[in-house]
Amino acid sequence: MEHVTTWNVEIIIGEQERSTRAEARLRTSAGSMRTGVGNARRNPRDRDVPEIGDELAVARALADLSHQLIEATAEDIEAITRRPAHLSE
Known part of the structure; x- marks a missing residue:
């Protein structure tokens, strides 16, 4: 590997x-920071199993963070190419 970070x-x-709230705080090696947020709420009829709320809130926070990174990548590409970016898997 030539580049590792x-x-x-x-x-x-x-x-x-x-209600459970999770924040996923990403710090890059360049020092920039992004925060994804996710929430989960337990139905009053459901059993109290905190791990389930934690899992769902964290998953949503990471998904939010992921979307932010994809949007930032598209913006960076568009700034360089001066054309709309099309990101696909």
Whole structure:
């Protein structure tokens, strides 16, 4: 590998009553930072299993962060090429 870099993601999870909020904080090696946010709410009829709310809130926070990174990538490409970016898998 010619280029190796490390990006770190910190996950913060908070719970209040039946609601769980997660933040996925990404710090790049260049020092930039992005935060994805996800929420989950337990139905009052459901059993209280905090891990399930944590999983869902974290998944949503990571999905939010992922979308932010895709949008930033498209913007960076468009700034260089001066044409619309088409990102596909």
